[in-house]
Amino acid sequence: MATLFIAQHNLEAMLERLRRKAEVHGPVRGEDGVVRFAELIHGILPDLSAIRTLLPPKKYLLHPRETILKYTSEAGYQLPSESVPPLILFGLHPCDLAGINYLDRIFLGEDPDPLYAARRSALTLIGVSCTPDEFCSCHLYPSPLKALSDLFLNSVKGGFAISSGSPRGEELLEVLKDIVEERDINVPEDTRRFFGHAVSAQVRPELDATLPEWQELADACLGCGACSLCCPTCSCFDVLEFGGLDGRSAVRVRQWDNCLFKCHAEVAGGMSFRKNRAERFRYRYRHKYRGFGPLQGIPACVGCGRCRVVCPAGLDLRPLAARLEEITP
Ligand code: SF4
Ligand code: SF4
DSSP states (O other): OEEEEEEGGGHHHHHHHHHTTSEEEEEEEOTTSOEEEEEOOTTOOOOTTOSOOSSOTHHHHSOSEEEEEEEETTTEEEOOOOOOOOEEEEEEOHHHHHHHHHHHHHHTSSSOOHHHHHHHHTEEEEEEOOOOOTTOOTTSSOOOOOOOOSEEEEEETTEEEEEEOSHHHHHHHHHTTTTEEEEEOOOOOOOSTTSSOOOOOOOOOOOOTTOHHHHHHHHHOOOOOHHHHTOSSOOOEEEEEEEOTTSSEEEEEEEEOOTTSGGGGEEGGGEESOOSHHHHHHHHHIIIIIOOGGGTTOOOOOOOOHHHHHOTTOOOSHHHHHHHHHHOO
16 A cells, blocks of 8 residues: 655655754753753754653643743733744654643643643644553553654654644645655554554542552652653642732742652641552552543553653552452453
8 A cells, every 4th residue: 555655864854844844852862871852953863763751742731840820919810921832843652642642631621721722732743653662561451542643653664654643744744745755565553552442431440548569669669759750641730829029929830749749638737638658659550540530541651661760669560550450440
């Protein structure tokens, strides 16, 4: 079957054409060996052999710390005015695309978050196929999440099969038409759970709080929060308000928070919903593997493996997940 194909040696030419439309960011390996999403300026090619970046693309949509509301006695409450230039994210793996799909469900639901919505609509997503390593779990557990992208590059011999997933993707194909050709090639089917599986969300039973694993995990965990910082779907935030010294102005700020931090579940009066780390672990597990709230039944873990790579205590929730799927399916 004729498929659109772009040769590997045309990757730089492709990026040049994309740069005419918007700033392009992709996975770049730094001198420290760390792979990060960063600008792909002229002469810099994305590291498409890297399995994962340290931080996921959520940093473009939810800034680690940002002002969400301003107040002055003259103007009252005002949303911050932010100009959001178009941005192309290149080289997103299926897990990161599914992670964005998850964030979309949270922040573009019934009452869309204005900052997220503005950044999301400015974002063009170009996915690329990848080969999972021992930390990945992108194939485990059914999920209604989809790896949606504007363009997707499937790695084949000598280059990539390229397909569009949106009108924006069609426009980009038009821009690339002089370096894209039709070829008869066999594109391997991606069998990961984010492709073509019609799975609906299922409400799951509450987890057994008496399982010894919660305490075992809690005892080993250092409470550093790295697993949550680097997770493409962790999006809990704290909201803080700072009054100006003039007594007439204030800002409301939101910043990334972390469910494994003790303060995350603390409320006024010194109360806490989850006083000990074992409870916090059960909470995190429920969120990542079973979903909760409006996203009940949709596992938030997209299997990128980042939490396992970064955990200084070497914790891995996959064996527990395998056991819990059997005992409380
Ligand atoms: S829980 Fe771990 S493997 Fe799953 S999406 Fe988050 S960082 Fe990736
Ligand atoms: S990265 Fe590991 S040690 Fe740090 S909070 Fe997460 S589970 Fe605990």
